[in-house]
Amino acid sequence: MDYEGRARCINLGHCTPACAQGAKASTDITYWPAARRAGVELRTHCRVREITTNAHGMAAGVVYYDADGREQFQAAEVVVLACNGVGTPRLLLNSASGHFPNGLANSSGLVGKNLMFHPYAQVYGYVAEETDSNRAPPTCLWSKEFYETDRSRGFVRGYTFQFGRGVGPVAEAVASEAKGLLPWGAGHHAAFRRLNGHRLGLSAICEDLPEEHNRVTLDPVMKDSHGIPAPRIDYRIGENTARMMEHGIAHAKKILAAAEATDICVNSPILYGGWHLLGTARMGADPARSVVNEWGRSHDVKNLFIVDGSLFVTSGGVNPTSTIQALALYIADQMKQRLANLFD
């Protein structure tokens, strides 16, 4: 049904990139129009190089390149970062100065560390019934059965099972050919008709845990087109997460067997999804163990706030955007409520 000015979903099936119907509650519809009506000025195609600070160690503004590549300075009473788990530490590290030689807001040494993702263990098979393929939202059912810690499983924390209904003909053909399910030559057409529109899949969205060796640093050589040092990412899947993924694969196979699925395929981790950028400016009460306090303000720079996925302390075994939005709203509320003594 229509909801708050958004048209009802009509099952376009391409929810992830965008919704032509305008039914999806994406931020271009839910937040930006309201923000601009309230007076926010949006400058697009700009790239911030660094946050500058004043003699008191407070953020003074940002140096950025505008759409024409010209260097600009924007003064600010408050700087709010929302560049997520790679962009935020990159900008903080690129904002090193005499006052903050190890990068801005980095007295803990944790800026860029504890990078977390959501490694997805994907398993799918093919069932006799039609699965509506790409004729509706691609993910349609979630289970939290394995979300909470159960040490008998051999790992802590857990994962969400996300069920999917399949893909369209082109994606199905390319994927099933690569998996060796779709033959070349005479048997091609019959095999494709058995596969297309019959896929049933599920993914374990695993809760990655913080490990300091997984990190974002500045690349010593690589720079972007404005000459700003690029981020370098060091990451490997930890033992706990790997055991979680194996558990997810085993249970997904059981579920697919119960559904009488055949031609079971495993992609673990999947290459094209789940790499949500989290944890590199963690939130916490202890300035030695966190980058921002419990309401999003930098421990070191009292007019600098962070409202993105870099705040996460663990990754949560679920897609993170709703939680990031909730944190941003919470921090904005805190800023309003504490306005009189925001910088104390």
Place this chain on the structure above:
Amino acid sequence: MSAYSPLTPAQRDDLRAIAGAIIPASMEFDVPGADDPAIQADIVATLGRDTGLVREALDGLARLAGSPLAGLDPARREAVALELRAKGGAAVATLTRVVLQCYYRDDRVVRSLGLEPRPPYPKGHVLEDGDWSLLDPVRARPPMWRRA
């Protein structure tokens, strides 16, 4: 003046032959093969950033075949195609992908799959309701989650 083609005439001939070996025409399913002229034109026109790897795959194919693929007898052509597939690698995977993606977006092929050859917007799709009573046991059971 002829239109620019990213492939040489020999490469286009080999592309047509290997595409037909990957997806032959079928009277049973009333579909053209991937060597169909319209599908071939779509492949060549949309190669874009895949051009380099497709050329590399076609060069490899020419070396395997030793002569134009289309000129080989059907058994030898099939053997060369299977050898190419077994060889694998990024170039062969790219060649295969561009053939598959152009074939399965052809209107005739889409219709043969029981689908309408149209973009999803603005018409959308109407789906039958599932059996919501399947969730009754889930609704009835106590929470499995920890209250924070």
